[in-house]
Amino acid sequence: MRSDIEGAALDVTRAHWFGDHHVSCSLVQIYVDPRCASLDERIQLSFGTREVTAEEVNALNYEPGARLPLEPWRPLSANERSLLISKHVPPTRERSVVLSRIPALSKNAREAVIGGESGAVREEIVRPLTEICEFDEPLHVIGLSHRARGLKTATIDNLSGKYAGLHIDSWDDHDDHDIALREQATNRISLNAGESHRYFLFLPVTFADMHRILGTDAQPERYQSLKYLERNFMANFPELPVVRCKLLPGDCYIAPTENVVHDGSTEDGEGLDLQFVVRGFINLKARQGG
Ligand SMILES: [Fe+2]
16 A cells, blocks of 8 residues: 555655745734744744554554654754744634733633533633634534543544554544535634643645645545555654644643644643633634734
8 A cells, every 4th residue: 555655746845844945835824913922932842743653553552554743842943933933813714823811811810610610611721721712603612621630642542442543533514425524624722721822733634735735645544444545654754743733731732633633742731631621713812012
């Protein structure tokens, strides 16, 4: 299967993702809202992706074939920064990631939110988020969830019950054979409501571009499910870096998780991990005076 897909696509794209040469697709753009603290290590890149080891499958409950970032993490070069970081909110929701923030929850507020205290989620989370974002229907409030600390990737596949590794979401009612519809899918906002930082990981190439670059041999039915298409892409282009965005308590990201391969990570945070998630058509509001 691999030999069918290699060839012309590899000739034009391999090793040129962030180079000065021909880039065969528009990379996903990142916008960091000035509301966020300035951090040198806010955004980092991996050296690519890799398949999980047998030990990770057996001892850490990963799906066989799952893919993880190839470490170590490194800073962006000036060229990579110019290609990936946008100075303005990108106009295309389906191929942009936005980082923003609301005030971090106090210990008391977090306890009230976790305890389901009436009004706490609305006052401490929803109201501040509506001050910085526009939420268009259909909205689906997934709500609060938490993960163990120390996870390189945090998502457990509902069907397999195992860690999925880097993946694409399918919350929308997609026709799997209509890749273009993913450009119109809902996005999500995820707020770090926990006690310390967590990460958002993503590949800076959209699903539709992955499908196009793999070529006509990459029809979804050939891989039985979309999971195989995104894993196949990463296996064929293992040098494509994963972008890692650090989210301090109170930071949130808005991302097209139905169109971009991604995961969360709690790898080196401390204390309680907690996130609050809403799906919908979500955009960052322009800041007053800027
Ligand atoms: Fe996901």
